[in-house]
Amino acid sequence: MYTKATQAELAKDFDNAYRLYIKAAELFLHLSGSTSDDTKSKWNSSARRSLERAEKLNAVLNKPSQNTGQSQSGYQLTPVAVDHFSVQEQAHVVRRGATVNGTTYLPWDDQNYNRPRSSHRIIQPALSALQKEMGALWQSIISDDLDSLDPHDTSVLPQHISQNIVTDCSLCASISVCLEHKRRYRSNLAESVLHPNTSQGGGIYDLKVLFNGTWRRVTIDNKLPYHPRLDAPLCLTCECDTPGKRPRRVVWPSLLEKGYMKLMGGYDFPGSNSSIDLHALIGWIPDHVNTRSSKREETWSRIYDGFHSGRCMVTLGTGVGPDIYWDGLKLLPSHCYAVIGVQEVDGIRTLTVLDSWVHSSDLRVLEMPWSDVLNTFDGLYLSWDPAMWHKMLIYHGKWKVENGQTSASRQIRVKVHNPNIRSNDQEIWVLLTRHVVDTRKSSEFIALNVQIEDDFAGRSVSCNTSGISNKGPYTNSPHFLTRLSIPPLQSSGTLSISALYDGSSSDVGFSLTVYAGVEIEVEWVNQNVLSAPFTETVSGSLTSKNSGGNSTHPTFMINPQYHLRIFPSAKNGAEKTKVVLTMKAIKDIPVQVMVVWSNAQRVFEPSEKEIVATSGRHSYGFARLVEKLSPGDYNVILSAFEPHHTGEYSLIIDSSLRFSISPIPQEGAGMFNKMIRGAWGVSNAMGAPSFHRYFDNPVYELGLKSQASVKVRLQLVQHSSNVAVNVTIYSASDSPSTDRHVATSGAYDDARSGVVTPQTNLSKGRWWIVPSTYNPGVQATFQLIVYSTAPIEVQPRPRKTTCESQRQSG
Template identity: 40%
Template sequence: MATTQANQLRGAQTLYTAATKAEISGEYDKAFKLYVKAAEQFLHLGATAVHAASRTQCKSEAAKCVDRAEKIRKRKKYVAPVAREYLSEREQLFVLQKSSTVNGIVYPVWDGPFPMHPDTSQPKLSAEQTRQSACWAHAGDKYVICSAGSLLSPEDVSQHVISDCSFCASIAVCLAHNSAFRSTLGLSALFPQDQRGLPVPSSGHIHSVRLLFNGAYRRVDVDATLPHGPDRELMCLSTGCRRELWPALLEKAYMKLMGGYEFPGSLSSTDLYTLTGWIPEHIDIASPNFEREKTWRRIYRSFREGRCMITIGTGPEVRYQAIASTTLLPAHSYAVIDVVEDDRGRTLIALDPWQEQVEAAHAGPELGITRLSLDDGNAAISRIFEISWDLMCTVFDGLYVSWDPSLFKHTLEFHGMWKKDTNVDESFPSHFRLTLKLDEYMPNSQMWLLLTRHVVDSKRSGEFIALSLQEEFSKEGIADPSLKGEYTNNTQVLVRVTVPQKTIRLLVSYDGTHDDVGFSVCAFSDHPMSWVREEQSLAYSETVTGKFAARSAGGNLTLPTFMKNPQYHVRIHPDRSTNGTGNRGKKSRLYASLRGDRHIPLNVIAIWSQGQRIADFAHSDIALSSGAYSYGHASIASDLPAGDYTVVVSAFEPRHTGSYSLKLECSTRLEVVSEIPPEGAGMYCKPVRGSWTAETAAGAPQFQHYKANPAYELNVTSQSEVLVRLQLVKADPSISLNVSLYRLSSVQTLGPLVATSGAYSDAVCGVLLQSKALPVGRYAIVPSTFTPGACAAFKMVVHSSTVVESIPNIPSSVNQ
């Protein structure tokens, strides 16, 4: 330890010396960067040095570095910013240290020095415990910490007056696993221990509990007293006649960490992660995306092999009232202690951890649930019951699976912090980008990614997180938009992915009112992997803000209204760093980031153009796309040549409205030339609706009955520019459209062709006719389909630079 700190001190002093030399030689950017890095290292040493004199010296040296850096900043108008080394050891340690304080108590990292004065303050009792006159007391000689004989069974543990069914169910499934596979899950978290790894009494009556919380294993110290009722019986998690205390001590430590016995509830998979480090997965049974058969196949084999533990939970309202009235509680957790598949079908053996609930339950036969009799012949109702897999999927809302991390050969962690971006709306979520590289890429290999939000106040609410993969730009699948990156108010999100390529870009998101919120990302894989250092910002950036409103929310590109979405003319200037004429062959790195409310699925796309408004385009026209729509954020990074582009921002559906912020970052100079006006901006507008019927669906001119198509009179009283957009009311790719403009003769017949939308097209956005200088006169607008008999409703929007009279339908008999 001392040798490591001495080496780090020499490294910081070397940086300071190099900074001084750079400053003397006039290399101010370099000097500023070195001073800042030296200051960071000195501050890190000042916080971790063992001796007080060393801490004082390091803090003094850090102050000198900061002073020199500030003088350079004042001397030079612009100093290149210094990027934070987010992957450095000191940055990672800083996040973990900042997240050590939970509910006002400091919980040090387990591998750190043992605290001289352990915090053994008591967790606050719950209102129900207080109402029943609970008090703190030692359990007495009739209790033991842990029996050296037979292991506890799941039914030995009972939940009483505390609403911590998720934690009690977690202890129960640990006991089931210990019994079946000779493990010590749960037991191994309590210290001190004997040579077998089992907890033993502490000579000082202080026990340390090792819990995985806020990114690291932490030390939670508790004394040996527990809540007792007036009858001297435990008023907390108990083990009945077995009278073992280790489950109650674990519960006490966890309740202390979570702010007291007035526990609002949790997910058992989250509790098990804290207690054992097993990977939590929350499967929403009530979701339409739940895959019943596939899920059974996943959990059955893994459970039989001891690779996962399972609990199940009801929702706020039990979904099958016939059962709810007799057995199941709403918002309650149940431990799954066995999973069976035999000639009777697929069955879960479950345990209700709450003793009082079972004692009050209906004792008769229950629909679909079979109570198992007790081995000792006791007349009390068993808390263990059988339920079929299919019925469980009907009744319960949540399936909580905890996976053995040894399923994977390699694990990689990152600890970071979400900070509010002062340049965007405070209500927008915060985001952090990470890049992960597989050292050995194997196609179709699996990777699990776990995002954990650090909790510093368990009473805080209204905080949501999301984890999504930002795939490399590909034009495949662009025409089939999908959704990703949904937010959850759980503290953890698990994403299981088939690795798409060697390098994976992640986006972790937070939506809440708080700043400096810590998080951890843990990656699990069978292949070695590492984090890639990537700048959180590029040299040049532009930010624009806007709003999806009724007239500018067009939805995704499968909709005819996509063209209504906000569009921007963006220019990427060539890289002129090599020589005065520029290096036209070199591409620029462009990062596009679109932010909005977390309820709005977003996408950003850039199209090769001259900066004009885009209505229809081919896939080959797409320069980059963020791909699937993601909630609250869309981003993409790509290398693009210098030139002009049209950037389109969109929400998934026209009903998704709200503010947004678009940030474009580039390695070379970037310019948002303008927001491109919507089609027909500044012109008069007249909507027209009609339909092709059996009599009027006459088809294209070559089918000889073209004049039977609907026709609308346009009376131009002064020279005018005219735009006509024709669309189907309901998109149909089998129908191709055209709209044409003809002179109208004095006898109401079609005269010469004046303008047309061009070849018949099946574009989703429809077709556009444009006439820049239409002379005074009377004209006929003729919408048509290519194929005769294509009956459909259509809508036209006629824009004109001058006022035009009403646009009446011309009777087909006159038209002909």
């Protein structure tokens, strides 16, 4: 392939040469990843040579002229379509993730690492402010403190880990739970992170960490920060108690801490949680569970079964509040605690909780009831063994944030086949990991939106989820986990995964990992598919005037609505088309897309029969709907979860058939309007005309100085299905009669959107508006919205006496 590329270049077939050089680089990288270590460097070198030649061609031929901005050579290379799943692109993303906090960390299997380095110098991690204040000095470990990394040494227990002055309680808890796992299951999780590096001389160690898409190498020496006078380490310590002997100092946990602190930018560690740390150290799957979740029984079962099968390790995190107590004991805020025991005896559930900060042995270990754990701590940090999954797909990608924007999304699709369609326990986990180049940045957020598209029905299907929601909210953690249950009787489908980013960076890498069980087949869908032939983007803003909240609010009717018309195919007029509607908003707004049947008029309260499809429950910053639609007219309704949620949005429509999309005006658009709030109480809630005191209900006088077209809407401020209402317009009169109305909303109704009169032409003069409930004695607040084509005046009519009202109603 490389030879063909050079031949094409010599023949001045530059387009073909450029394409062949890139293809050759992809093939060489593929060979590098599938051959032994002896030939890996050879193929990597060939790949670099191919890419360099392609880049040189691109630079020379596409170099712009300073005068014209056009190519100086007069030749413009045809861009090569990017295959984001190619070995080259995947490797490119991983290479970009090598630099963290300004330091490069090569992949673990990089052959260039072990070349001779005569001037090699180990860079120490930055000390924290407190370590500097105490005058910390770097001191080599003395021989008496050196211990072997014997995986069979079970004398080191979780209780031997002490945090000291570094703010890395999450790492201490991580090491502790690994030691407990070793005690129970004879594993070697924490110790396996640290490796002596004999090629760089004595006293050098490498940490093997999973970071930014691959296992990487962090190199340290055997020096630790010590107090200048007390000969005491100013870092994590581990001392083993041996009966009849002095405590034995074990240093590998201190070295592990040093290496991890180096990766994280220094001992001034800003804090983390153990599921993040354990993912980096041993590659276990991070799973954050909010203790306020309603699924307490399910959470206990997952933790109990996972802990006792050796597949799950657990830590706990307190909130930021200063006053956190349990059983009279004050707990530290924003602190991580290790769980070293999970018990259930005679229905009593308890966790054994270890605090690595407390040095008093009688207070380090707490036996806490499960209910107290949920009420005391803010978060459960679970780490799951990836070996529990039989299939795993990994994709490395990039978010590109456009100029002037702060967010980006990427769509990745996975084909799913489930032969055992009657099983209810088929789960798929999807883990999104943001690549971190600056560990001090906390303003970058990610989220996942995952749907399964039914291949036969041509629509997106909501998946049962547990743990973290599959639709937000955003998190500034580098990890976001979604757990999906495949719907029963769903034999095949396509996972549509939207990886979402919001932050200040313009180019951000990420890794997406899909885990599946033995009975489910998964594979990436070819991403180089043709886009929909018809697409359009409309933009708008949710404001205080058009953000009506979800469908439980009476103001749902004011949400933005669009008239979508699908035109029939020239070949088959009844052919359905696949339509994808994607709504994007700022990350703090939960949004939803709904499609309803319509006649191009605004829909006020869609019934279940009118709803064609929705994007599911409201999801933060992103909503997506896939549906096969017949040619015809539809309303697309965009909503936020609450009326006070406001902000800009965009709606992207993709269709295989031609369509048109246009905004539907608000009710009363172009008309004068006035809103009046009132209330029914004991003295003025007189019910329907059949109760004979109808005009003792609130009456509002409408004044018109010229003829106008008027309609009136009545709504309850707090909807109640037990309160049916009506609004009616009468001509102002000293002796009105209930059967002489000019316009009425019709039968009493309890609709959330309220009731409305038809638009009616009224002459110049005075008119009465009467809002009423069907039953007398109702106490409720209401609002009237009066629309008119001419200026109006609306004010409460003075109350009449009871005798006068009776005569008028008579």
